[in-house]
Amino acid sequence: MTGPRYTKLINSLPATVPFIGPEEQERIAGHPFAARLGANENGFGPSPRAIAAMAAAAGDVWKYGDSSSHDLREAIAAFHGVGVENVLVGEGIDGLLGYLCRLMIEPGDAVVTSDGAYPTFNYHVAGFGGVLHKVAYREDHEDPQALIAKAAEVKAKLVYIANPDNPMGTHHPRETIEAMVAAVPDGTLMVLDEAYVEFAPEGTEARIAPDDPRVIRMRTFSKAHGMAGARVGYALAAAPLIAAFDKIRNHFGMCRISQAGALAALQDTTWQAYMRLLVSGARERITQIATQNGLSALPSAANFVAIDCGADGAFARAVLTELGKQGVFVRMPFVAPQDRCIRVSVGPEPELDAFAAALPAALKATRATLSR
Amino acid sequence: MTGPRYTKLINSLPATVPFIGPEEQERIAGHPFAARLGANENGFGPSPRAIAAMAAAAGDVWKYGDSSSHDLREAIAAFHGVGVENVLVGEGIDGLLGYLCRLMIEPGDAVVTSDGAYPTFNYHVAGFGGVLHKVAYREDHEDPQALIAKAAEVKAKLVYIANPDNPMGTHHPRETIEAMVAAVPDGTLMVLDEAYVEFAPEGTEARIAPDDPRVIRMRTFSKAHGMAGARVGYALAAAPLIAAFDKIRNHFGMCRISQAGALAALQDTTWQAYMRLLVSGARERITQIATQNGLSALPSAANFVAIDCGADGAFARAVLTELGKQGVFVRMPFVAPQDRCIRVSVGPEPELDAFAAALPAALKATRATLSR
Numbered sequence: 001m002t003g004p005r006y007t008k009l010i011n012s013l014p015a016t017v018p019f020i021g022p023e024e025q026e027r028i029a030g031h032p033f034a035a036r037l038g039a040n041e042n043g044f045g046p047s048p049r050a051i052a053a054m055a056a057a058a059g060d061v062w063k064y065g066d067s068s069s070h071d072l073r074e075a076i077a078a079f080h081g082v083g084v085e086n087v088l089v090g091e092g093i094d095g096l097l098g099y100l101c102r103l104m105i106e107p108g109d110a111v112v113t114s115d116g117a118y119p120t121f122n123y124h125v126a127g128f129g130g131v132l133h134k135v136a137y138r139e140d141h142e143d144p145q146a147l148i149a150k151a152a153e154v155k156a157k158l159v160y161i162a163n164p165d166n167p168m169g170t171h172h173p174r175e176t177i178e179a180m181v182a183a184v185p186d187g188t189l190m191v192l193d194e195a196y197v198e199f200a201p202e203g204t205e206a207r208i209a210p211d212d213p214r215v216i217r218m219r220t221f222s223k224a225h226g227m228a229g230a231r232v233g234y235a236l237a238a239a240p241l242i243a244a245f246d247k248i249r250n251h252f253g254m255c256r257i258s259q260a261g262a263l264a265a266l267q268d269t270t271w272q273a274y275m276r277l278l279v280s281g282a283r284e285r286i287t288q289i290a291t292q293n294g295l296s297a298l299p300s301a302a303n304f305v306a307i308d309c310g311a312d313g314a315f316a317r318a319v320l321t322e323l324g325k326q327g328v329f330v331r332m333p334f335v336a337p338q339d340r341c342i343r344v345s346v347g348p349e350p351e352l353d354a355f356a357a358a359l360p361a362a363l364k365a366t367r368a369t370l371s372r
Numbered sequence: 373m374t375g376p377r378y379t380k381l382i383n384s385l386p387a388t389v390p391f392i393g394p395e396e397q398e399r400i401a402g403h404p405f406a407a408r409l410g411a412n413e414n415g416f417g418p419s420p421r422a423i424a425a426m427a428a429a430a431g432d433v434w435k436y437g438d439s440s441s442h443d444l445r446e447a448i449a450a451f452h453g454v455g456v457e458n459v460l461v462g463e464g465i466d467g468l469l470g471y472l473c474r475l476m477i478e479p480g481d482a483v484v485t486s487d488g489a490y491p492t493f494n495y496h497v498a499g500f501g502g503v504l505h506k507v508a509y510r511e512d513h514e515d516p517q518a519l520i521a522k523a524a525e526v527k528a529k530l531v532y533i534a535n536p537d538n539p540m541g542t543h544h545p546r547e548t549i550e551a552m553v554a555a556v557p558d559g560t561l562m563v564l565d566e567a568y569v570e571f572a573p574e575g576t577e578a579r580i581a582p583d584d585p586r587v588i589r590m591r592t593f594s595k596a597h598g599m600a601g602a603r604v605g606y607a608l609a610a611a612p613l614i615a616a617f618d619k620i621r622n623h624f625g626m627c628r629i630s631q632a633g634a635l636a637a638l639q640d641t642t643w644q645a646y647m648r649l650l651v652s653g654a655r656e657r658i659t660q661i662a663t664q665n666g667l668s669a670l671p672s673a674a675n676f677v678a679i680d681c682g683a684d685g686a687f688a689r690a691v692l693t694e695l696g697k698q699g700v701f702v703r704m705p706f707v708a709p710q711d712r713c714i715r716v717s718v719g720p721e722p723e724l725d726a727f728a729a730a731l732p733a734a735l736k737a738t739r740a741t742l743s744r
Contacts, residue, residue: 003585004561004613005529009476013619014643021439021624036435054629055427060415061601061633063408064594067393091463095622106379117397127620157377213375222436229433229628232643241376247385248499255627256601257426260496357375 009107009129018123022329034327035351035358037078038195040166040304041350042226043347046261047271053264057257072263076234079266082210085239089262091253093195093218093233098124099245100158100216100235104189105130108152114142116167116335118193121160130157140306141170141300142369143182152185159184162193164200167333167343169300181215188240190215196302198224198272199279202303205294211238223266223303224275232256240325242267260262279303282346291358293363306333306341314338315370322362328355380499381479388653390495394648394701405722407449407730408452412538412568414598415719416650418633419643423600425636429629437628445636448606451638455583457611461634463625465567465590465605470496471590471608472530472620476561484527488539488707490565493532502529509710512670512678513542516552523693524557531556534565536572539705539715541672549578551595553587561613564588568674570596570644571651576673583610596635596647651675654718665735670713675738676681678705678713683733687742694734700727 022039026032036043045051069089077084090096097120105111107129111123115134125132133154135146142165151159160178164171164324177192184190194217197205208215216237232254235242265271279280286305287297298306313336320342321333332342344355394411398404408415417423441461449456462468469492475524477483479501485493487506497504505526507609508516514537523531533552536543547562556562564587569577580587588609594600602627607614637643643723658677671680681688684707692714716727 003610004616005559006616009478010475010616010619015615017439017618017623019439019623021436023438023442027442039436041436042434045431051430051433054430054433057601058423058426058430058629058633060416061423062414062598064393064396064413064600067389067391067602068396070395070399080591091622092624095625098622102380103382104376106381124635187377216492226434228436229429231437231625238375243387244376244382246379246389247382247387249725250463250470251389253392253463253467253603255603255630257430257629258627258675261430328446355683 005038013127025324025329029324031327033329034231035347035354036329037345037347037351037355038329038331040302040345041227041228041349042223042275042279042303043345044226044275046226047265047267047268048266050225050261051273054257054261058261061092061256063256064252065105065254065259067251069259070094072116072259075263075266078235082236083239086210086236086242087245088235088237088242088245089254090233090249092222092231093193093220094120095231096218096233096235097121098127100191101125101128101130101248102248103244104157108239110156111158111160112151112154113155113160114147114336116333117160118143118162118166119334121360124206125158137168139170140338141165141172144172144176148180148183148185151188155185156188156348158189158191158192160191162195163204163206164196164301165189166196166302167296167331168306168341169258169302170339171200171301173203178208178372179207181208181212182251186215192217194218194249195220195223199276199303200301210236213238213241216241221262221265224272225262226263226275227258230261232258233343234264279346282352285352286344287358288348289352295357304343306343311340314341316340316364318366318370323358326358326361383500390492394663394710397696397701400541401696403699404669404672405701407719409699409717409719409723409725409727410701410703411600412595414595414651414674414675414715415717415723416598416647418720419637421639421640422597422633422645424631426629428654429632433628435508435628436624437626437631439623441626441631442636444631444645447635447638452608455611458582458608458614459624460607460609460614462605462607462621464603465592466492467564467603468590468605468607469493470499471617472563473497473500474503474620475616476529482528483530483532484519484523484526484528486519486530488705489514489603489711490538491533491706493563497530511539511542512710513537513544516544516548519556520552520555523560528560530561530563532563532565533577534567535578536568536673538568538674540678540710540713541670541674541676542573543576546575546578550580551580551672553580553584557584564589565591566590567595571648571675572673582608585610585613587615589624593634593637596644597634598647599630599637602633603627604630604634651718654724656714658718661724661731665731676715676717678715680713683712684708687713687738688712689740690742691734694737695730698734700730
């Protein structure tokens, strides 16, 4: 009984997991969090119309979801003013990034991203044997020119940028992103992750022709629509690239309830506007809390705020640990110098109150420990 | 602007889609189906407790699902009397089969299945460049001895069998499956698809040690639990194989609502027993309808019945088309000689009434056309 024979690539992959989820952290801690502000979720929740649509769809869940997500794709296409052939719906941006890497990446292929940008993208690149080339952030922003230069240098198949950025919450105006698209080297595909763009100032969302073959945009219902647990993401790209996903995707992979919820959420534009107000208010509150504790918050175009803890990564990591002891779940950047910050997601008042209450003690405990 | 560079494998794959979904067929036909009896769904629907749990979870969907599906995995482990380390929850059996192929299959690797068995398995094998070796059915049953002999001959990495079988609904007693496990060649992994086993006679479910490295079992909430649209499947296997999926799976890919629904469904054993009665009654009704039309139905251990239309594949395909014209959606086997049958999924009385009403005319029209 020798057991299964894995591929060479699988044998070479580490057994690590990209993120430990909040529930797992709660189980390790032995108690639930008082504030769940770490996963860039949107604690204000989905539109009541989306909730009602999902509850109504629950009784219909004996049916497989529509394998082409037809109604949702039509609504998304209308929303963005593109053709339905430019829209792919999938199991969250994470799922779509996995498919995209599978389409493009063979062992040894070059991929460019920023050092400290979205780890799940890196996970999928590595999972198909891609070789990651990372460029540094520049003043807490991803650096479009450096990304493009590196992509040209290594003949990258993919170059990744998030606008707004995660984990720093910074953003570029659309002109900068449009200039980046114009500079994409031949044979490279730009992956423009716009998971947070709905929270950004007007003029952030780039204007890209629907059939531009140089770029694929990733969008999601997890953030602006408050539906992270529903797993609905979508990609906007040239029709031939969208069609290529049909060669490999899990055609019946979309939850029927989630499809119904996303459609209702997309139609509730009043709720979307309300949500932007709530998120903007919560960002201000988080900034205020930082200031009250003698820290500075980075201006954020997303649903989270990076707070500069004023020292190095070890200090910020200790603050994060102390916050966790008090039941406040936040996360932080992985890479220096961004790791001087902690990253606090928006949430309703009681959760931000819990953060406000916990931060002074966390800072005090950290300073006491690290100065010993 | 050259656009994206796909992998060699992707360029070699066809643009075909494994199944056209019922909604797509309705759009093509221009009207909804009167009876949705083609996709092996379970029209009796999920447990009311599961529906309530999903409706309740809708408001919580701003949270990502638990990335380790901890509570659901614990419940599944207890249900089967195995360790939680022997259980993997994923996005339906389709999703799990995709991950499994990715773990095992490199271009050129041999895989064995039956000619006419589950096409989505074949889709995933081909999608990773595997070479499919197909053995014939034997008297409308998958043929364990032939599958094992072929696996040994071609040094297969995977050998697939469904028990009960889809699309014929036949089954083997567990002793036959256990003998197959005992005969699995070194270096081959047996994929035992038990999507339908809850509907089979007692003594069908094989007894396999939880840590047997020779086999991985696939189970689902789509059939017995009536939750196809929720996309919850699970695998039972030796702990090292289950752990290997963590290297590549979409860790936050599970819908939170679906997790909650599956947990409630698993706990509602009374509903499960009721469902088996309903399904068994519907199978009898379908058999009766066949008999009343001079056709014979194959004994079924699943939630569908294969009806032998008494002629060849062209005849059965014409019957299927005629049923479709009358708004009755059924499917049929792809491969001769099984394609002499149409495959009718169970459903509530009104849908079976629609099938009963449509079948005589469909047969008459087919006979008139084909005898011209």
